[in-house]
Amino acid sequence: MSKKYNWAILGCGGIAKKFSIELKGLSNANLYATASRNLENAQDFASEFGFEKAYGSYQKMVEDPNVDVVYIATPHTFHFEHTLLCLNHKKAVLCEKAFAINSREVKQMIAASKANNTFLMEAFWVAFRPKLLKVHELIKTENLGKLKFVRSDFMFNGEYNPKNRLYNIDLGGGSLLDIGIYPVFTALHFLGTPNEIKTIAHFSPTGSEETISIIFGYKNGEMALLNSSFDANYKNDVDLAFENGYIKYHRFSSEPIELHKNDTTQLIDFDAGPNMGYQFEAIHLMECLDNNLLESPILPHSFSLKLMETLDAIRKDAGIVYPNHDSI
Structure with a gap:
């Protein structure tokens, strides 16, 4: 027990x-x-x-x-x-x-x-939610072929407030570290570390970037298009395009997962439960402690480091700077 x-x-x-x-x-x-x-x-x-x-x-x-x-x-x-x-x-x-x-x-x-x-x-927390596990199950069982393209977005239209944490560069403000990290995670999770990164960013008057678009390029031709913004209202959807079809899902909600294959669309109902799903990371952590682990086998230290190294590369390309903290 x-x-x-x-x-x-x-x-x-x-x-x-x-x-x-x-x-x-x-x-x-x-x-x-x-x-x-x-x-x-x-x-x-x-x-x-x-x-x-x-x-x-x-x-x-x-x-x-x-x-x-x-x-x-x-x-x-x-x-x-x-x-x-x-x-x-x-x-x-x-x-x-x-x-x-x-x-x-x-x-x-x-x-x-x-x-x-x-x-x-x-x-x-999204790494531990059952919806992501279901997506992996579909990839494994549906013979969709190789994954070729990932599109992932996280946007909301928030009121500009220079005193808000989201716009305070001394606190790491900007859309990239707050919400853009979700699309970046998605691309790394499914495609791995890119060989090339290109960005376009729009900055607020405080110097924080409030909108950024990112392209990942891979040596075998795979690509990812990632967007985050505090200045636009859009769904937090993920599209995974394979050789023989594609999967579309909403990152957070209980909306059905869409499986598109052979000119047909299958809606896979998904019960996300009464809450958002933060409990799953806590459940996993305590299971790790029960087994005397120092890191998670699902989200190991190496992945968190790879994610942050990728965010550093994005910041460098986009010119995102936190003046009161060490440079990249």
Whole structure:
């Protein structure tokens, strides 16, 4: 029987709330502690979701010997610092994407995981959702031939606000690290590392890119077209074009998966459940801890590093710079 793990939340913002709602439904997850630099925020969060303790200091939280796992939900530019803090106190870490601000930080995070013999995983929740597993099943069973082209988008039309985190380059703002990372993940997941990257980006007055289009080219002729934007309203769809057909699916919703083959279309109903699906990454993490693993076999350290190295290459081509942080 699985051990019951004491979870702590580091950073009590919006994504942490979504995660906690679904964590609460897991029988082997105990909602133990919250931590914020503002004690009142941590207390309010703990009260809302039923955590046992609240800390007004990240340091005090990691010094609590009863904390088993920390979910890090602070802005991108703090992920490196907070991950090292937790790992150096032997706390298993589930860190939100983007994993860090650049690949140099990711390499140090992975080294700290190994040095401390402590589990580390990026919270790339879509990698664990049953819908993606179903897509892989269709690819395996439907004789679609080789995958030749991937199109993936993530866009929403948000109100421009220079004070918002999304537009603050000191916090890693811009569409690429916040939502463009999903299309990039999709291309890497299905096609692997590209041989060539071309980008076009549009920048907001704060210097953050609010729209970016990316083309991946591969040596065998495969291609990927990826788009993200805070300035356009569009579905978060994925198209996978094979030699003998294509698959289309919505990344998040319970909309049916479309399988197009031999001039026919099959709609494959998919029950995504009552929630978004953040619980699946938590379930997987605890299974890894049950088996004394230091990394996930589904989302290993090597993939998170490859993802960040690809994001670095995109930033370099697009001219995306975070002035108060190390250059790529």
